[in-house]
Amino acid sequence: MRWRDERGIVHACEGADIHPDVRAYWTLCGKEAPNDCVYLSEREAISCPLRQQPSRAANDP
Known part of the structure; x- marks a missing residue:
């Protein structure tokens, strides 16, 4: 599911x-x-910049 906010960012x-x-x-x-x-x-x-960052768990050794 998606939501486009008032700035046009898709979450x-x-x-x-x-x-x-x-x-x-x-x-x-x-x-x-x-x-x-x-x-x-x-x-x-x-397009949400917070969701485009790699998750912290994925980068743990």
């Missing part, structure tokens, strides 16, 4: 049902994503 998102009929979404970089703006796209590139 990867996750979501969860927090109550019957209530779903919350957030970005993998820690921002809240508006429910009505999250969309499914596997082809659109993620």
Whole structure:
């Protein structure tokens, strides 16, 4: 899932049902994503600079 913020940056998102009929979404970089703006796209590139950095665990010896 993706969300394009007001600056045009595309974020990867996750979501969860927090109550019957209530779903919350957030970005993998820690921002809240508006429910009505999250969309499914596997082809659109993620442009969030925080998600483009290698993870710390991947660089550990």
